[in-house]
Amino acid sequence: MSTGTATVRVELFGVPQLLTGRRQVEVPGRTLREVAGALAREFPALAGSVVDPATGWINGGYLFVVDGRFTRDPSCPVGPESSVLLVSAQAGGAS
Amino acid sequence: MNAVHGRYLHIDLSSGTARAYPLSEDVFARLIGGTGLASYLLYRFCPPGADPLGPENPLVFASSPFIGTGITTASKIAVAAKSPQTGMIGDSLSSSYLALALKRTSYDALVITGQAPGWTVLAVDDGEIRLLPGSDLLGLDPAATAGAVRAELGSGFRVAAIGVAGERGVRYASISNDGRLAGRTGTGAVMGSKRLKALAVRGTQRLPAVADPRGVVRAARELAARSLGPGTAKYRELGTAANLAFFSRLGVLPTRNFQAGTFEAAEAISGERLFLEHRTDKHGCAACTIGCEHHYRTRDAGEAVEVRLEYESLFALGSLCGVSDPNAVLRAAALCDRYGMDAISTGSTIAWAMECVERGVRLPGRPEEWPRFGDAEGLLRTIEAIGERRGLGDLLAEGSRRAAEITGQGSEAWAMHVKGLELPGYDPRKLKAMALGFAVSTRGACHNRSSAYEVDFSDQLDPQAEALAWARAAASSEDRAAVLDSLTVCKFLRHCFSDFFAEAADLFERVTGLPMSADELRLAGERINTVKKLFNIRQGWTRGDDTLPSRLLSGEAGGLTAAELDRLIQAYYRVRGWDEQGQVPPERLRDLGLADLLADGRMMREYA
Numbered sequence: 001m002s003t004g005t006a007t008v009r010v011e012l013f014g015v016p017q018l019l020t021g022r023r024q025v026e027v028p029g030r031t032l033r034e035v036a037g038a039l040a041r042e043f044p045a046l047a048g049s050v051v052d053p054a055t056g057w058i059n060g061g062y063l064f065v066v067d068g069r070f071t072r073d074p075s076c077p078v079g080p081e082s083s084v085l086l087v088s089a090q091a092g093g094a095s
Numbered sequence: 096m097n098a099v100h101g102r103y104l105h106i107d108l109s110s111g112t113a114r115a116y117p118l119s120e121d122v123f124a125r126l127i128g129g130t131g132l133a134s135y136l137l138y139r140f141c142p143p144g145a146d147p148l149g150p151e152n153p154l155v156f157a158s159s160p161f162i163g164t165g166i167t168t169a170s171k172i173a174v175a176a177k178s179p180q181t182g183m184i185g186d187s188l189s190s191s192y193l194a195l196a197l198k199r200t201s202y203d204a205l206v207i208t209g210q211a212p213g214w215t216v217l218a219v220d221d222g223e224i225r226l227l228p229g230s231d232l233l234g235l236d237p238a239a240t241a242g243a244v245r246a247e248l249g250s251g252f253r254v255a256a257i258g259v260a261g262e263r264g265v266r267y268a269s270i271s272n273d274g275r276l277a278g279r280t281g282t283g284a285v286m287g288s289k290r291l292k293a294l295a296v297r298g299t300q301r302l303p304a305v306a307d308p309r310g311v312v313r314a315a316r317e318l319a320a321r322s323l324g325p326g327t328a329k330y331r332e333l334g335t336a337a338n339l340a341f342f343s344r345l346g347v348l349p350t351r352n353f354q355a356g357t358f359e360a361a362e363a364i365s366g367e368r369l370f371l372e373h374r375t376d377k378h379g380c381a382a383c384t385i386g387c388e389h390h391y392r393t394r395d396a397g398e399a400v401e402v403r404l405e406y407e408s409l410f411a412l413g414s415l416c417g418v419s420d421p422n423a424v425l426r427a428a429a430l431c432d433r434y435g436m437d438a439i440s441t442g443s444t445i446a447w448a449m450e451c452v453e454r455g456v457r458l459p460g461r462p463e464e465w466p467r468f469g470d471a472e473g474l475l476r477t478i479e480a481i482g483e484r485r486g487l488g489d490l491l492a493e494g495s496r497r498a499a500e501i502t503g504q505g506s507e508a509w510a511m512h513v514k515g516l517e518l519p520g521y522d523p524r525k526l527k528a529m530a531l532g533f534a535v536s537t538r539g540a541c542h543n544r545s546s547a548y549e550v551d552f553s554d555q556l557d558p559q560a561e562a563l564a565w566a567r568a569a570a571s572s573e574d575r576a577a578v579l580d581s582l583t584v585c586k587f588l589r590h591c592f593s594d595f596f597a598e599a600a601d602l603f604e605r606v607t608g609l610p611m612s613a614d615e616l617r618l619a620g621e622r623i624n625t626v627k628k629l630f631n632i633r634q635g636w637t638r639g640d641d642t643l644p645s646r647l648l649s650g651e652a653g654g655l656t657a658a659e660l661d662r663l664i665q666a667y668y669r670v671r672g673w674d675e676q677g678q679v680p681p682e683r684l685r686d687l688g689l690a691d692l693l694a695d696g697r698m699m700r701e702y703a
């Protein structure tokens with residue numbers, strides 16, 4: 001883990017949880033973009049299907065929930081006190 | 096126009112006769128097909144005040160222009176009847192080969208009225224009908240019924256069947272075909288009331304040609320490719336069961352009959368855990384490239400059961416009843432399928448009974464048999480009792496609203512329904528758009544006719560946004576759902592379009608040859624929702640029906656209050672162009688192009 005940047009606790013749900021085998025991880029970052037990049041670096045299983053290696057940002061099927069607010073804003077600031085969840089974007093039923 | 100036949104078949108089970116009627120191009124141009132067509136035929140055939148379980152309630156099966164075109168997921172049949180749960184419109188969609196078979200009969204829809212003199216199998220064979228004895232099928236589950244019917248009639252027939260619950264008039268009985276369900280609103284009970292154990296359809300006619308075959312093939316290929324992209328990743332990889340743990344974390348997982356929004360044992364029945372410990376494989380519906388149907392197997396000492404499971408069954412038979420044993424939840428889901436009952440209404444009605452027990456309310460039957468929160472055995476025992484309408488099950492077969500009315504003792508306060516339809520797995524206290532969607536939905540509490548939760552689960556609206564913004568979002572989500580249901584395209588495909596209305600309109604035009612713009616298609620969605628609303632009004636809907644259970648309106652923990660919901664509903668009526676009482680003014684009907692289409696509400700039977 002890199003130093004000099006605050007650590008953010010990220011709770012993982014669905015596919016990210018299965019890929020990492022972890023329900024919760026800690027990564028450095030001051031914004032969601034930095035968090036996404038750190039997730040892909042520290043958990044390579046997430047690179048590709050969850051975090052796009054080309055952009056360093058989460059794929060369209062995912063979003064973050066920061067302190068109860070849903071967001072896909074890469075510049076959203078986060079810190080050690082933030083509650084950050086990484087979840088699949090779709091809910092709902094078919095019929 | 097292309098891609099439809101322009102006629103439907105009316106079958107009267109009482110007389111055993113059938114007659115074909117034309118369907119004008121106008122109906123498809125304005126209401127598309129699928130749910131729009133089924134709602135229209137229901138409106139025309141069902142008299143005001145009809146007993147939902149009486150012979151005059153029509154049971155409609157409708158196809159759409161997209162069926163048989165190769166467009167992915169578009170092999171769904173729309174089913175509609177007056178609901179025995181709500182007394183209002185009951186409409187369902189079910190993916191199946193039956194949809195394709197019906198279209199190959201050279202009819203766009205079947206309207207079934209009357210009541211057969213004895214238990215019957217209705218065979219529709221290219222437009223010829225046969226009524227065959229069905230009493231030897233009584234007691235069989237839907238899958239076994241379909242197997243027996245196909246063994247007798249031939250494998251070319253596709254079958255929709257009811258289970259024991261439909262035979263015995265459980266008000267939330269479903270219709271099953273190819274293992275998929277027309278699940279909500281009790282259409283299986285309507286089918287049972289007609290003494291119709293199964294509908295078997297064989298179609299061998301050519302499918303009607305599409306207007307632009309090359310354009311349709313190209314668009315269908317593109318859509319199929321996109322259906323395998325990020326827009327459907329969750330459904331393909333984990334299925335909707337993945338909602339459970341996340342919803343619990345957010346505090347919106349209905350738990351112990353909506354007494355809480357977080358389930359302390361959520362992890363034990365989470366989609367992630369089920370995937371690791373119980374999942375066997377994955378299937379898809381007819382004509383679907385996505386394949387979101389995940390199957391799971393029990394892993395306990397009992398006889399192994401394998402079952403398809405979605406989030407709605409998982410929450411209703413799990414957290415809602417306080418049950419944390421995944422094997423019990425899987426067994427409960429399999430029982431619902433076997434009896435042919437909607438899992439949401441089954442779980443919710445049992446959760447109501449569990450709360451009765453918790454609060455010391457007397458119920459029929461022996462107290463030691465009453466189900467209690469967290470009691471897995473009690474859950475399974477009660478599902479069987481409901482399916483067979485035995486003991487306490489006979490009361491619970493009526494659904495939570497009627498069961499509470501019969502029981503009294505204040506139990507109406509914890510019957511968690513809207514208009515008689517039990518709530519699905521979204522606690523609306525923290526989901527403002529969904530709360531409004533549940534309250535105003537013509538179907539009762541439903542997350543499929545209004546996918547307004549998408550607004551709540553996004554950054555589209557600031558939580559402090561004005562009521563009108565929430566109302567616009569809820570109305571537009573209903574209109575998109577109505578278009579999807581009428582094109583009979585799966586809702587799980589909705590994120591595969593970059594501009595849904597523009598792309599779907601283009602596709603509609605290529606398929607049918609009828610000009611259609613994005614705005615016209617959006618308007619068609621509103622029109623379809625208005626037909627449903629008019630049906631409800633004619634069946635006795637009043638302003639007071641658009642509400643939520645009082646438990647959800649206490650305002651506790653930052654949740655919604657009754658006054659807030661009222662403001663949202665008033666804003667919604669304004670967005671729809673309705674008056675303050677939610678009635679549809681005549682000028683709105685004219686603007687929507689419905690005044691002439693629906694004429695003066697005369698019944699179709701008068702033309703027969």
Ligand code: SF4
Pocket residue numbers: 094168190330378379380383384385386387388585586587588
């Ligand atoms: S996405 Fe799922 S529900 Fe929709 S048609 Fe495909 S398998 Fe059926």
